[in-house]
Amino acid sequence: MLAKQTQSRTLHWLGRQLFNRDDPAAFFDPLLEPINPMWIQEYTPARVEQIIQETPDTKTLVLQPSRRWSGFRAGQHVNICVDVGGIRRNRSFSLSSSPILWQEQGRATLTIKRLPGGRVTNWIHDDLQTGTVIGMGEAFGDFQIPEPARPVLFIAGGSGITPVLSQLETMAATNYRAPVTLLYFVRIEDDVIAREKLQALAARYGALTLHIITTHETDTPRYLCDADLGSIPGINARQVYLCGPKGLMDLARELLHQRGIADTDIHSTFFSVPQADPGNEPLGGQVRFSESKLGVGSEGDATLLEIAEAAGLSPRYGCRMGICHQCSCRKTAGTVINRLTGQASGHGEENVQLCISVPKGPVSIDI
Amino acid sequence: MKHMTEAQLSELEQDLNVIREEVIADLGERDAQHIRRMVRLHRMLEVGGRVMMPLGFIPPVFVAATATLGAAKILENMEIGHNVMHGQYDWMNDPSLHSQTYEWDTVCTGDSWRRTHNYEHHTYTNIIGKDRDYGYAVLRLSNDEPWKPWHALQFINYVLLSVFFQWGVGLHELETEKLRRREISWREKLPFLKEFARKGGRQAFKDYVFFPLVTFPVAPIVLAGNVGANLIRNLWSSTVIFCGHFTRDAETFSEEECEGESKGHWYLRQLTGSSNFTGGRWLHILSGHLSYQVEHHVFPDLPAHRYPEISGKVQAVCQKHGIHYNTGSFARQYGTVLKRILRHSLPERLGGGAATTA
Numbered sequence: 248m249l250a251k252q253t254q255s256r257t258l259h260w261l262g263r264q265l266f267n268r269d270d271p272a273a274f275f276d277p278l279l280e281p282i283n284p285m286w287i288q289e290y291t292p293a294r295v296e297q298i299i300q301e302t303p304d305t306k307t308l309v310l311q312p313s314r315r316w317s318g319f320r321a322g323q324h325v326n327i328c329v330d331v332g333g334i335r336r337n338r339s340f341s342l343s344s345s346p347i348l349w350q351e352q353g354r355a356t357l358t359i360k361r362l363p364g365g366r367v368t369n370w371i372h373d374d375l376q377t378g379t380v381i382g383m384g385e386a387f388g389d390f391q392i393p394e395p396a397r398p399v400l401f402i403a404g405g406s407g408i409t410p411v412l413s414q415l416e417t418m419a420a421t422n423y424r425a426p427v428t429l430l431y432f433v434r435i436e437d438d439v440i441a442r443e444k445l446q447a448l449a450a451r452y453g454a455l456t457l458h459i460i461t462t463h464e465t466d467t468p469r470y471l472c473d474a475d476l477g478s479i480p481g482i483n484a485r486q487v488y489l490c491g492p493k494g495l496m497d498l499a500r501e502l503l504h505q506r507g508i509a510d511t512d513i514h515s516t517f518f519s520v521p522q523a524d525p526g527n528e529p530l531g532g533q534v535r536f537s538e539s540k541l542g543v544g545s546e547g548d549a550t551l552l553e554i555a556e557a558a559g560l561s562p563r564y565g566c567r568m569g570i571c572h573q574c575s576c577r578k579t580a581g582t583v584i585n586r587l588t589g590q591a592s593g594h595g596e597e598n599v600q601l602c603i604s605v606p607k608g609p610v611s612i613d614i
Numbered sequence: 615m616k617h618m619t620e621a622q623l624s625e626l627e628q629d630l631n632v633i634r635e636e637v638i639a640d641l642g643e644r645d646a647q648h649i650r651r652m653v654r655l656h657r658m659l660e661v662g663g664r665v666m667m668p669l670g671f672i673p674p675v676f677v678a679a680t681a682t683l684g685a686a687k688i689l690e691n692m693e694i695g696h697n698v699m700h701g702q703y704d705w706m707n708d709p710s711l712h713s714q715t716y717e718w719d720t721v722c723t724g725d726s727w728r729r730t731h732n733y734e735h736h737t738y739t740n741i742i743g744k745d746r747d748y749g750y751a752v753l754r755l756s757n758d759e760p761w762k763p764w765h766a767l768q769f770i771n772y773v774l775l776s777v778f779f780q781w782g783v784g785l786h787e788l789e790t791e792k793l794r795r796r797e798i799s800w801r802e803k804l805p806f807l808k809e810f811a812r813k814g815g816r817q818a819f820k821d822y823v824f825f826p827l828v829t830f831p832v833a834p835i836v837l838a839g840n841v842g843a844n845l846i847r848n849l850w851s852s853t854v855i856f857c858g859h860f861t862r863d864a865e866t867f868s869e870e871e872c873e874g875e876s877k878g879h880w881y882l883r884q885l886t887g888s889s890n891f892t893g894g895r896w897l898h899i900l901s902g903h904l905s906y907q908v909e910h911h912v913f914p915d916l917p918a919h920r921y922p923e924i925s926g927k928v929q930a931v932c933q934k935h936g937i938h939y940n941t942g943s944f945a946r947q948y949g950t951v952l953k954r955i956l957r958h959s960l961p962e963r964l965g966g967g968a969a970t971t972a
Contacts, residue, residue, distance in 0.1 A: 565737065
């Protein structure tokens with residue numbers, strides 16, 4: 248899934264015949280990995296070259312992906328995969344460096360905040376060492392700055408600054424010729440990610456106006472307000488980019504609408520802290536069957552298999568009691584409860600047995 | 615079958631669930647390391663066997679190469695393929711170890727195996743008429759099946775099935791007995807036959823065409839070695855599998871007694887319908903831990919290398935409920951399998967009747 252096919256078609260066909268797998272090059276991974284993990288073919292390997300502590304709960308990983316990685320454009324994301332306790336976990340993060348760093352030095356950075364209860368971010372913060380090789384996918388996402396240059400406003404919150412860092416570095420390096428303003432909201436001063444880098448950018452790139460606003464340093468919270476927007480010259484002519492927690496994004500959108508800025512001029516990137524533990528949320532939820540392009544709601548302890556069948560789908564199944572795994576398929580997001588054990592799953596991409604999995608909150612399934 | 619009340623069955627279910635949950639709560643690094651080590655060993659054996667094979671004109675190298683490739687196929691089929699396809703490692707979330715997409719080094723397609731083995735055999739274990747693995751529709755192994763004259767020569771069929779085991783398993787889903795009885799038509803089996811031809815062709819191409827051709831000057835030697843490796847795997851896997859359900863004390867069941875059964879009853883059927891054999895660590899690994907067939911049938915999706923660890927607990931549960939735990943040395947268990955095949959070659963009144971369970 249994170250692999251990039253590079254061999255010719257004939258070789259690939261032959262490999263499939265000989266090794267019974269769709270990614271035949273990965274057949275030799277178990278032999279190559281102990282020699283040099285950068286030779287892995289199953290996914291694009293990326294070595295952790297350096298780990299920088301940005302704030303008490305945010306780290307930047309400087310990665311050196313294998314040269315077969317296709318690179319990225321500023322503002323894009325990647326999936327990474329890591330093995331935590333024997334389990335492969337996939338997560339998406341924004342690339343925080345400029346593509347120029349990749350082109351010149353073969354490096355890219357991810358800036359990752361520790362999420363309370365998050366299995367992967369806590370592992371990255373506590374256990375990941377420099378020199379480790381992790382898996383990386385191809386970059387995706389279209390949170391991209393306008394070409395040719397037009398005035399831009401970024402509104403970022405917390406770790407939502409990461410794709411914006413990539414954008415600003417690229418704009419500074421290419422001397423993007425239009426006014427650029429960043430409104431960066433953090434809770435307290437200590438939460439500012441990459442402060443020096445931002446200040447250095449503002450110093451050397453004259454088009455950039457930087458406002459760092461703390462929301463919780465005073466007794467009454469100081470959120471984004473209309474005056475913030477009013478102080479930006481030519482606000483109505485700007486392309487606006489939002490990236491941050493849902494509360495900030497909703498508020499910004501509402502204030503921008505009030506100023507008559509159209510939705511076509513507002514761009515946002517997905518950034519929502521996934522719920523690591525859905526806690527006491529009741530069973531049931533919105534289930535999205537992505538390949539069938541179908542969404543249905545469910546209540547109570549209906550299993551995914553029952554929900555799919557009630558929705559008119561006919562996924563493969565066998566024993567309907569959790570033994571035979573005929574119905575196992577990929578969950579791409581959301582939490583499910585195992586009906587046999589009562590255990591909650593993780594919220595990332597993983598395999599689930601439809602016949603014994605009950606959704607808890609919104610869930611996406613690859614059927 | 616031993617009679618147990620629903621209350622007793624429910625207690626049995628709970629006792630076994632406790633064992634299962636303990637293992638599930640403990641799954642992690644150790645299990646991942648085990649299967650990855652097995653996969654790495656398989657790659658070494660396969661690459662080693664293939665590289666040595668062209669040097670097979672030196673007799674000891676021929677023996678070593680054939681044995682190495684045979685061992686690679688056994689390890690891949692038994693400890694890796696069979697167990698991965700049961701979903702034993704699905705929790706690892708590793709796409710190359712995922713039950714529903716894994717494809718193994720044998721003629722039977724993964725999809726066909728998942729239907730006939732994981733679903734049919736593991737759900738309807740040893741129910742005469744529903745579990746088509748019971749005798750593979752070729753052998754009469756219980757007096758519940760009426761005797762026909764051709765059963766007299768079934769030992770020959772058994773030997774043929776073992777020699778060509780991968781092709782027999784590959785064709786299992788064709789359901790020839792139903793085609794003979796005209797319950798299903800050839801047309802219905804066309805999609806299956808296509809898949810069978812694709813995978814069977816792929817396997818034959820690899821071992822009998824491609825590798826002999828790329829080593830052209832020594833093609834006959836490589837061909838012979840590859841045939842030998844497949845034969846070793848066929849004989850071994852057939853033998854292991856026969857020891858799992860066809861030993862003397864392994865029980866069979868009727869459709870009536872299993873209708874609408876509880877999970878506890880299903881557990882009881884798995885415990886009494888399966889049989890183990892004892893041996894050293896490598897015998898267990900090369901049998902894919904099917905030497906712990908009882909534990910495997912009770913917990914088909916727990917990583918198989920855990921079976922030796924929980925065997926004591928399963929035995930204790932059996933003892934508590936007065937259920938016979940069927941185990942013995944490999945030689946003894948296999949001896950009772952051969953006796954069962956021979957005894958049921960004859961009609962019940964001519965010796966078949968002496969069967970202890972049937």
